[in-house]
Amino acid sequence: MKKRGKQSKRSEARQELVEQQLEESGRLLRQAYAGFNRVSDPDLVDAWIYEINARQSQYSYLLKMRKGLEGEEGGRK
Numbered sequence: 001m002k003k004r005g006k007q008s009k010r011s012e013a014r015q016e017l018v019e020q021q022l023e024e025s026g027r028l029l030r031q032a033y034a035g036f037n038r039v040s041d042p043d044l045v046d047a048w049i050y051e052i053n054a055r056q057s058q059y060s061y062l063l064k065m066r067k068g069l070e071g072e073e074g075g076r077k
Helices: 002-038 042-076
Strands: none
Touching: 002 042
């Protein structure tokens, strides 16, 4: 019984961490879009496109992590 409680607390802590990372990742993605919208130089446009793509990949990864953690929690109940 104790072990299950510890696992549940760890799972909740992981979920909370992923949620915090998602918030931060979303903020950084919005900043990247804002930066892209402010520039006109072709080199800077390219740089912001790379930044946006990297931030989108990170955000997608975190969404998959959250979904996986939610699936784990649902399987235990």
